[in-house]
Amino acid sequence: MLAHLRDTAGGTGVSMSADAIEEALAQLGGIRRIGLISPYTEIGNVAVSQFFVDKGYEIVALANLGGQSPSRISDVHLQDLRRAVETANVPEAEAIVQVGTNVPMASFAHVAEQWTGKPVVSNNAVLYWHALRMGGIRDQFDGFGSLFRRC
Template sequence: MSINFKHITPKFKKNFNPKVGLIALSTDYTIESDFNTVCRDLPLDIFINRIHNQNPLTKENLLKMQDELESVAKKILPNEKIDTIAYGCTSGTIAIGEDNVKKKILLAKPDCYVTTPVTSAIKAFNEMSIKKIAVFTPYPESVNKTIFEYFTKKNIEVLSFASLNLDLDSDIAKVDPKYLLETLIKLDTVNADALFISCTALPVLKILDEIERKTHKPALSSNQTLIWDTIRSIGYKSSVKGYGKLLRN
C-alpha cells in the first residue's frame, strides 16, 4: 500500500512573548510555583532549568554552584535568545558574588539581562526609598552573617535579624505559611522602613499582603523582588495585586 503525503506550508506567528529563563535550585520547592503564580497571565514565557545544590547550607556548598551556572544557563532554550535570566538563590548569589553570577550566565547568553534576588532587592529598596530593614531568613548563622554583611556594604542598615536556623534547603519550603505569618508579624519592625524576608525556597509570597496589613510596613521577599525585577526588565510595569506593595504599585 502506498500513500501520497501532502505538504502544507506552515504559517508562523509574527509576534512572540519575551522569553524569561529561571535558574532554580534542585532543592527548591517554591520558586517555580511563585513565578507561575504571579506571571501566569502576564505577556511572557518562562523556561526553567535547575542547578545542583548540596546540603547542608554552607558558604562552601553554595560556592559550588558557580561551576555549573554557565552550562545550566546554556541549556535554557539552547541557541535561542533569552531576554532575561533570573538566578534563584539569595545566599548563593552572595557566596559566589553578584558580578560573578552575572558573568557566568552572560558567557552562555551574552545578550540577556541577568537578575538575582539581591540585585532585585537593592533595586526595590531604592525604588521604595528603603534605607533601614528588619531581616528574616531560614538560614544558619554562618550564612546569616553573609546576608548581614552584604546589606551593610550596600548602605542598607539592618536594625533587627531573625532566623529559623535551618541547615537543609529542602526543609525551608516545608515551613508552614500560617506559622510564618504568625512569626513575621511579631518581629521588631517599629523603626525599620520595611521587612525583608530572604530565601527563594521560603513560602511567603502569598502572605506578604497580610504581613503588610498587620505590620503597616512594606514586606519584601526574595521571590517577590526577583519577579518584580524580571517583569520590569521585559517592559511590564502594570500593577500585580495580591503579593505586596512592591508588585501592587
C-alpha cells in the first residue's frame, strides 16, 4: 500500500502511522517495550498488537478505549484517555503508544508525559512529526511532548 501511495504521490513523501511510530520510538531511544492504547474492538486489538510484535516490540500493557464501532472511535472523553494512560503505564513500559487516527489525544499526550515520566506517542501527533521530518523541517518546540521537544 505504501509503495502504491508513494507512486501515486509522484515523489512527494508519504507518511503512514506504522512508519511514523517506528521512527519515533527509534528516535526516542530505541524503545522496544510499550504500553499500547487502542480504540479498536477486540479483532482490531489483535491485529494492531500482532503488528507491533511482528516488528519486535513487546506489548507490556494494553488499554482499550472501548470503541464499539469504527464510527465511534473518536467518542472518548478526557477521563477515558486518562484511564487508558494509567492502564498502559506499567513499570515495564518504556513508552506509551496510542494508535487510531480518530482518537483526540494529541494535546493530552503532552499532559500525560508530565505525570508518567515517559514518552506518550499520540498517533495524530506522530504523523505530523514524521511528515515534518520527512520534509526536512527539524524545528523543536514545547507543548506537544518529548517527541517534538527532543527529536
